Amino acid sequence: MYAHVGIGPVKPPLPIPDSWVIDEAGRRRRLQKVLSGGVSAVQTMFTGCSSVCPLQGAIFGAAQEGVAQLRSRYPVQLLSLSIDPLSDSPAALRAWLKRFDAGPAWRAVTPPVGEVEQIRAALAGSAPRPGMDSHSTQVYFFNEAAQLCWRSTPLPRVEEVLRVLEHLAQATLRIH
Structure with missing residues (x-):
């Protein structure tokens, strides 16, 4: 059983904990910095998963062509956020991205062990179910x-990911 919460707009928009993360290149960065400056679609995953994570990777993989088109007009990105920092080293994150032929608009990060549950709770809007196997x-x-500012349906269609990215990117331009 996978934990899913509200679908659609998050009002008011909520900040993500400003945790340190390690990206696929081994750089230590602030999560808020990774996510700021454009619109981001984020999936939670772990590279050792053999059930739903490969499906999630395939969704982002299939979305890349549309993301490339959006990037010609808006700053958008895809981000895989590992929930298994004990196993998901930068090399494992690079292998994950390579597995799905990730382009320049798709990054991967992993937070420290002690911050995974705080990040998962912020994404879910409540305490998540314990364990990696029940991730959203x-x-x-x-x-x-x-x-x-938005939560998708479970395992969203590629069209939904692209539609929400474009909608949020257009809203950002109207604000500025």
């Missing part, structure tokens, strides 16, 4: 201020 298959969308 929703995609979480962030605005340019690194605020959670």
Whole structure:
């Protein structure tokens, strides 16, 4: 059983904990910095997963062509957020991205062990179910201020991911 919460707009938009994360290149960065400056679609995953995570990776893989088209007009990105920092080293994150032929708009990060549950709770809007096997298959969308502003359906269709990214990117341009 996978934990899913509200679908659609998150009002008011919520900040993500400003945790340190390690990206696929081994750089230590602030999660808010990774998410700021554009619209981001974020999936939670772990590279050792053999059930739903490969499906999630395939969704982002299939979305890349549309993301490339959106990037010609808006700053958008895809982000795989590992919930298994003990196993998901930068090399494992690079292998994950390579497995799905990730392009330049798709990044991967892992937070420290002690911050995974805090991040999962912020994404879910409540305490998540314990354990990695019950992680959500929703995609979480962030605005340019690194605020959670939309939650997708479970295992969303590629068209939904692209539609929400474009909608949020257009809204960002109207604000500025």
